[in-house]
Amino acid sequence: DVKVTQSSRYLVKRTGEKVFLECVQDMDHENMFWYRQDPGLGLRLIYFSYDVKMKEKGDIPEGYSVSREKKERFSLILESASTNQTSMYLCASKSSGGYTFGSGTRLTVV
C-alpha cells in the first residue's frame, strides 16, 4: 500500500513565524498535492506538483509556497503564519487509482 507520511500531527505556531509542513510518499508517484480542510468549506487545493521542481497554484495559494526538490518529498511553507491559516492540512499523492492522503497536520496559529 502507498504510504503518505506527514511529519507532524499537531503544530502550534506564533503569528509571523515561517512554518514548514513536510510530506513524504513511498511509491514514486509524480503527482502530489496540498489541501487545507475547514468546517463547512471542505477540501481546498493550495498547491500541487506533477514532477520534481515543478509546482502549480491551486485554488487558494495566497500566503503559501511549496518546494519539491525530490520526487518523494513535497513541502508546504507558510511564509508568515497568520491566524486565518489555522486549519487541518492534508497532503496527498496521486496514482491512476486515486488519491492517498496523509494523516493530516492540525496547525494552530496563535
Place this chain on the structure above:
Amino acid sequence: QKEVEQDPGPLSVPEGAIVSLNCTYSNSAFQYFMWYRQYSRKGPELLMYTYSSGNKEDGRFTAQVDKSSKYISLFIRDSQPSDSATYLCAMWKTSYDKVIFGPGTSLSVIP
C-alpha cells in the same frame, strides 16, 4: 452552481440500517468516481473507486454511478458504529486532471 454537491448532514441512523449517501455533479465529462471515508482528526481514506457508469460492490459497500443523471451513490448495508465518519465523494475527468471533492456528509451510526 458548485461542480459537486453533497448534503452535509449530519445523518444519524440506528445500527443495522441501510445508509444511502449521494452526490450530484454538473460536469458530464467526469469519468472517474471515488468515495472516501474520513474519521475524526484523520486523513481521508479511499473506500470505493469506479470508472464510468454502473455498480461496484465491496463487502457491505456498494457504489453506484448514473452518468445520465449526473448522480452517484454509496450504499452501506448493515451499518455499524465503526462506520461513523464523514464520507466524501470525489471525481475527475482524466488521470491528468485534479480531483474535485464534495464537501462531505457526516454519518453517525447509533448502537
